[in-house]
Amino acid sequence: MNFSLTEEQQLIQDTARQFAENELAPNAAELDKTGNREILLRNLKQLAELGFMGLNADADYGGSEVGPVAFSLAIRELAKGCASTAVTTSVTNMVAEVIQAVGNESQKQHYLPKICSGEYPAAGFCLTEAGAGSDPAGMKTTAVRDGDEYILNGSKMFITSAEYAGVFVVWAVTDKNAKKGKGISCFLVENGTPGLIISPAEHKMGQKASATNEVRFEDCRIPATALMGNENEGFKVAVTELAGGRIGIGSLALGIAEAAMDYARQYLAEREQFGQPLINFQGLQWKLAERYTDLEAARLLLMQAASLKEQGLPFAKQASMAKLFATEKANEACYDAIQMLGGYGYISEYPVERMARDVRITTIYEGTSEVQKIVIARELLKEL
Template sequence: MDITLTEEQAMIQDMARKFAEGELAPVAAQLDASKDYVLLQEKLQQLAELGFMGLNIRAEYGGTEAGVVAFSVAMTEIARACASTAVSMSVTNMVAEVIQAIGSEEQKAKYLPKICSGEYPAGSFCLSEAGAGSDPAGMRTRAVRDGDYWILNGTKMWITSAAYAGVFVVWAITDPERPKGKGISCFLVEAGTPGITIGKAEHKMGQHASATNPVIFEDCAVPANALIGELNDGYRIAVEELAGGRIGIGSLALGVGLAAMDYARQYMTEREQFGQTISRMQGPQWMMADAYTELEAARLLLMNAACLKEAGKPFMKQAAMAKLYATESANRACYTGLQLLGGVGYTQECPLERNTRDARVTSIYEGTSEIQRLIIARELLREV
């Protein structure tokens, strides 16, 4: 199997790297400390202008049409500099892909150009609830048909980019009489629709500059044509689209892990103890070697999943494997890097402190590591 990047993919990777180094890295610490959503939106707009908000979206809708592999490598480069920016980019691309995959022609023509161009700073994926995180089929948000409208009531939790999203993809129960998971539908709800309230931003451990808020729907009336996909087919849609989202979050985690280890590797060549740099000591060398080996394995798993998705082949198991391994290895890499720096790595003057906080949630959102293991086991047993 040839996994060498094509000329276009390599160009997108290089463009993402230059943007990350030139535009994001200089302000990443500021974004983390200030939670400056205005500055973040400026960076998201610049990414949209570069074509990074619709990397797998067809050109007729304003997308780049570069594919899943290009999306993965671009995500990794952006996350090397700023995980907060990267997660908004990942979710917005996922929202656009949902609309492209199951939206009507009218919905695609209406929303995709606004997402790809940056007219909408971001898109939000409203699935999780307080009692329905790893078990989305247990959601309680309801949508009731009333003439030419659907009336939504419920609260979604931990919604990325909610504070500045232009459109929300919202899941709600439309037939409570059906078996669990079988009566859920999906809706497109525009920001500013009466009945939507964006709750107070969560105070998070990491990824501070990315807004994460509850989204409350109180008698929120949306037109009948806001339904996206088939009625009562929403759970299947969520499961399929989350599989693609795992490639994005795995790629993000890889970028954070690489950033941490790249910083630590450079530090090893400068820090002296016992009359020599620690880069000459076998212990630190082995720590570095193990971390980079795991990150390279994560990259290959992500590339495999991305290639399968791009080719239109089944990829759920491979995406779960990639997400599980990339996020866990990124967390280990950050702690290894911090350990190599010693006391200085624990201070906020050093990016390792931010990297370590930012990496932690990657093994939780878009499906916890435990859920990935369940998916992998289910798919393996299905093959028997």
């Protein structure tokens, strides 16, 4: 197996790393404390101009067309600088992929250039509901056909970037009598549509600069042309895109953890106790060895999943394995980074405190670790 990156993939990674170091990392602490929307939107606009908002979108629609491996590399590097910016980038790319995969030509020509160019600062993925998180097939939001329109009613929870998303991909039940998961359709809903109501942002433990909102639909009328793909066949679209999204979140977690461990390693090399640098103590050396080995294993799992996706091969099991391992090990790494800094690690002046809060959600969104185990086991049983 060839683990070398192509020249294009290396360029994407280098560009993302430079942007994270120069633009994201210097402002990450302020974004965490104040949620400064001006800084965040400026970052997102610059990323769009660099081609990072449509990494897998076709060039004909303004996308970069660099593939899933480059996407994983980019999210990983951006997360080292600012997790809030990285998750916005990841979700926006997911929406672009959905539109490209199932949208008709008119929909692709209308929405993809706006997402890729940054005309829309972000895009929203409206799947989760209060009673349908790990079980999205149990959603209650409905879309009822009324002549040349659909009327949406219901609500979606924990929607990333809802406040500044230009367009939402929304899943709703269109056939209440169909078997669970079979009567669901997928729609495009523009921000500002009458009846679409965005609630105030949630107050979160981490990734604070990334807005997370409830999105409600109250007799929200959308044109019938907003339907993507075939009616009642939208749920399989969501399942497919969630698998790709898991590569993004696994990559994000890996980036956060690498940044935390790199900071801790440097701290150990400079901080002295008992008359010598902390890094001379074998217990701490072993801790470094264990965590960096975990993160390297996570990187390889993510690259395998991204490579399979890029080749058009089945990748759901590998994506869930990568997401499960990367996010769990990233949490361990961030907490170990705090431990290595001792009391300083618990103080917000030092970035590992923020990184530990930012990484915590990665084992929950885009499918909890428990859901990943269900997916992995299901795929293993299929192979019998």
